[in-house]
Amino acid sequence: NAGVTQTPKFRVLKTGQSMTLLCAQDMNHEYMYWYRQDPGMGLRLIHYSVGEGTTAKGEVPDGYNVSRLKKQNFLLGLESAAPSQTSVYFCASSYTAGPYGYTFGSGTRLTVV
């Protein structure tokens, strides 16, 4: 099925380790987003991209980096994981920033111990 694919689905990291989450979309969307979801806090925007080669900070960018080398892929990196980064991470994409809504991936559950 067409849509947004996130890998991996689950991961456990030790404090200080690094990892990269991959998001891939096949809808030719220009805009891509990384959110984290924590209980009672809804989704908070980490970083986003408005096109290939562009990235920008969202509401909670500290401790994360991103890259958009190809239009269909948006990578989220954690250089030195901390327990506070334990969360469920969602990638989303959209055609524009307008009133179209987002298409979400199924999420990556990350635990940092």
Place this chain on the structure above:
Amino acid sequence: AQSVTQPDIHITVSEGASLELRCNYSYGATPYLFWYVQSPGQGLQLLLKYFSGDTLVQGIKGFEAEFKRSQSSFNLRKPSVHWSDAAEYFCAVGAGNNDMRFGAGTRLTVKP
């Protein structure tokens, strides 16, 4: 920046009963408003959206929502709830600036 409040953390309704989930937003102009549903272990799925025109919008799965500018609200409704509607529901507000804000969510439990 825009913000969203969902006053109800958890709601329980009986199957077949009507449902209303509340959403209030804060934004200076008319925002883009959305409702998403999230089933356990899944991503968010768009139920419906409003950005202009008729203030009562219809969505998928029999849901509808009404935009009330005077109350800064965008409440989600369904006349008759099915057991499969049990999920978490998120209201979101966008301003066309790549900063869509989500509410904290309302978890819906459906009693048989």
